[in-house]
Amino acid sequence: MSNKLHIVSLGCTKNLVDTEVMMGKLQHFELTDESENADVIIVNTCGFIDAAKEESVNTVLSLHEARKEDSLLVMAGCLSERYQDDLMQQIPEVDIFTGVGDYENIDELLTEKKSRFSDKVYLIDGAERVVTGSSYHAYIKLSEGCNQTCSFCAIPSFKGKLNSRNLDSIAKEVEGLVKKGYYDFSFVSQDSSSYLRDQNVKDGLSLLIQRIELIDGVKSARILYLYPSTTSMALLKNIAKSKVFHNYFDMPIQHINDDMLRMMKRGFGKNKTLELLNFMRSLPNSFVRTSFIVGHPNETQEMFDEMCDFAQNFGFDRVNVFSYSDEETTSAFDMEDKISAEVIAERADILGAITDECMQKSLSKEIATEIELVIDGQSDEHEYLLSARKTLWAPEIDGEIYINDRSKDEDLIYGKIYKAKVTELVGNILTATVDNA
Structure with missing residues (x-):
């Protein structure tokens, strides 16, 4: 061949x-x-x-x-x-x-040269990967499938129930990547906060944190895709105590109206969701990201307005907005009172403008602060600008920082962590000067 x-x-x-x-x-x-x-x-x-x-x-x-x-x-x-x-x-x-x-x-x-569909979903365990897009960061998959029954989500219908990787398997993969020079890791799954619940372990992520902290060479880590009803205060406190895991909280809450959360089958109502979010926000150097869905069946204008008001005032650092998609095999697919495509698009635009404001406010708070960042390479904007990322941020989704100057006349190394001072915000891009090259 x-x-x-x-x-x-x-x-x-x-x-x-x-x-x-x-x-x-x-x-x-x-x-x-x-x-x-x-x-x-x-x-x-x-x-x-x-x-x-x-x-x-x-x-x-x-x-x-x-x-x-x-x-x-x-x-x-x-x-x-x-x-x-x-x-x-x-x-x-x-x-x-x-x-x-x-x-x-x-x-x-x-x-x-034949098609094949296996009965089971593939769960990585010891396979050699070719990590792409970075010389220092890698995604680590915790599990496959999902036990949640969200009204809008079809994933369990083709990915099945939660199937968590063995903790030893994850640790071995991280250790192998550290030996290759990787030091920054993002842990991902459909529902990360349910990790190991299928093995009758209630707080598997806390065990994961303890295990990863034992691996020499891991300098930076974050967990993506926390689910409200399976995220405990104990877990959040363990993240806050960690010297490796950032206070990075990615929790897609999808809505904030109590009635809509029940229709979405989200498990938690508004008050308990707020309790978690407020605690995350109160932690030092915390970063809070969420997602909202607009136009779910039966979403009234009042429900939408409540979500917009909450998004505008809570203080999220980043927000994703998804337009409701009518998916067969989901319970929402059979609901009446569907929202028209025109109204969904209009609501998505309105909430999208609000989320842009949230990002601007979050970025503005970085001006004049001292941060740690890692340089990824030359920027697409100009050959004399370098593209960097705050170590707290998740790659690709949370933005980039332009390095436009440095205090010492030395070449900066791609993939290395530096201390820097944020100088200004241009559009939605921060600029910074490296203090310690």
């Missing part, structure tokens, strides 16, 4: 980890950014909401149009898993279909 590979990872960071596993199994291939020259093209798809599904299909068809004769086109991941029969009939351009169970067997599928 010829050996040029073009691979595309769509959707979330959990998908990215699975893509990196496939890359680890195909290291005998030469990676190419030019899909038209590739002998194998793999698209790891997302099947979460309509926009992601459309992007996945369009990406596959676009790559097919440009590919060379006799190349293999592979459609993998969540969308393939969720609609396997339909897609195999409707997209004959694809040579190999596979879902969420055979990432580590991708080399066998290419050799056999």
Whole structure:
């Protein structure tokens, strides 16, 4: 088999980890950014909401149009898993279909040139990954599947119930990456705060924190995707006490109105959600990120207004806004009183403007402060500006900082942590001067 590979990872960071596993199994291939020259093209798809599904299909068809004769086109991941029969009939351009169970067997599928869908979701355990996008940061997947029954979410229908990785497996993976020079880690899953609950361990994340802190070389860590009803005060206090894990709290609450939270089947109402958020906000150097869904069935104007008022006044550092997507296999799909697409779009724009203000306020507070940051490389803005990230922030989603000066006439090293002083805010980008080069 010829050996040029073009691979595309769509959707979330959990998908990215699975893509990196496939890359680890195909290291005998030469990676190419030019899909038209590739002998194998793999698209790891997302099947979460309509926009992601459309992007996945369009990406596959676009790559097919440009590919060379006799190349293999592979459609993998969540969308393939969720609609396997339909897609195999409707997209004959694809040579190999596979879902969420055979990432580590991708080399066998290419050799056999056959589609395969395993009964179980793949759970990384000892597989060698090719970490992409960074020389110092890696995502670590905690589990697969989800035990929650959120009205709007179809993930459990094709990813199944919660299946947590063994703590030793996670520690071994981190240790291996530290040996390769990685020191910054983001721990991810569908519902991270439920980690190990399927193994009858109530507060698995606290055990994870203790274990990771024992690994020499881990300098920085954060946990993404906390779920309100499975996040305990004890966990938040353990994060706050950690010398490795940042006070970084990513909790998608989706709404704040009590009636809507019940309809969404979120487990927690407004008061308990506020109790958690207020405690997070009270911690020193804390960073609080959330997500909201607009236009869920039965969302009244009053409910939406309450959410907007809360988003505007709580003091979130970052907020994602999602437009409700009507997904089959979810309980919301069968609800009456659907909100029109026009109203959903209008509400998304209104809340989006508010979340932009939240980010501006958060960034403004950084001006004139001393921070730790890590330099990622040259910025896209100008050849004389370097792109950096505050070590507290999650890569790619929380923004970048431009380094426009330094106090010593020395070359700055990419991937190294520096102390810096934030100088100003230009648009939604902070600028800073490195104090200790």
